[in-house]
Amino acid sequence: MRKLILLLSILAFLACLAAGIFIAQKSLESASNIRNTAEISRPASPHxxxxxxxxxxxxxxxxxxxxxxxxxxxxxxxxxxxxxxxxxxxxxxxxxxxxxxxxxxxxxxxxxxxxxxxxxxxxxxxxxxxxxxxxxxxxxxxxxxxxxxxxxxxxxxxxxxxxxxxxxxxxxxxxxxxxxxxxxxxxxxxxxxxxxxxxxxxxxxxxxxxxxxxxxxxxxxxxx
Structure with missing residues (x-):
């Protein structure tokens, strides 16, 4: 019984870890796309x-x-x-x-x-x-x-x-x-x-x- 609980715990941990990596990767890709399409900005200059x-x-x-x-x-x-x-x-x-x-x-x-x-x-x-x-x-x-x-x-x-x-x-x-x-x-x-x-x-x-x-x-x- 303990082995079954331990196995399920390990599987749950691995699933959470995989989900976390996937979400982090998507977030990085999204941030990269924003950087690539954002216009270079600068303060308006009177000069x-x-x-x-x-x-x-x-x-x-x-x-x-x-x-x-x-x-x-x-x-x-x-x-x-x-x-x-x-x-x-x-x-x-x-x-x-x-x-x-x-x-x-x-x-x-x-x-x-x-x-x-x-x-x-x-x-x-x-x-x-x-x-x-x-x-x-x-x-x-x-x-x-x-x-x-x-x-x-x-x-x-x-x-x-x-x-x-x-x-x-x-x-x-x-x-x-x-x-x-x-x-x-x-x-x-x-x-x-x-x-x-x-x-x-x-x-x-x-x-x-x-x-x-x-x-x-x-x-x-x-x-x-």
Missing amino acids: QQNILLIHIDQLEKNQPKLISVWGLILYFPEPKIILQPVYPSPIGPESFPLSAFKITTDKTLNPRFIQQVSLQTQMAWDNYILMDHQALSFFAAELTSDEVFSPSDLTDGVIAVERIYLSRLCEQFVALEHTAFQKIHWTHIIPDHWRSNLPFDEAILHWEKLTSPQSPIKCEVFGE
Whole structure:
């Protein structure tokens, strides 16, 4: 009788131990998934704004093709503008969350894409701007009187080609300073070719903060 009770006790202990291990493993997996999908967060800073500049082929498509992603970083105290390529990356396409890139039916960006890019770059992004070919060409025509590259130019590498045009745009924005926003006919590209979760009046405030200091704006465009 005692042996039977002892055997049952051992079996009950082993069952509890197995259940405990299973629950602990599931808890660890759940915590790991939360860490992997959580967006990198940082306190809102009055001195810096991080914006993803996303170039697509045609916004009117149900699912536009992703051409490039640039990090647009605004430093207000200096003042300074930095454009840093994010995609295509020299590290390789396998490190970029391309599968998470989705445009919703109301032409907004899938939030998971921002989260995944934040994890990949280890940097929090405050806002995004979606621009298609036509919007980028319009900017170039309005500010530099140049046309944006054609698809045949992409054989030279999209980042290398875009870097040239973004550098010209940057130079013009810096030269025009206060009048840059007034020079652009925004209704020609918004909302058909430009979408953003950054309110337009807030974008104007950012530009005013950049152009208000006595020192001139610096603009750097990195790339290949």
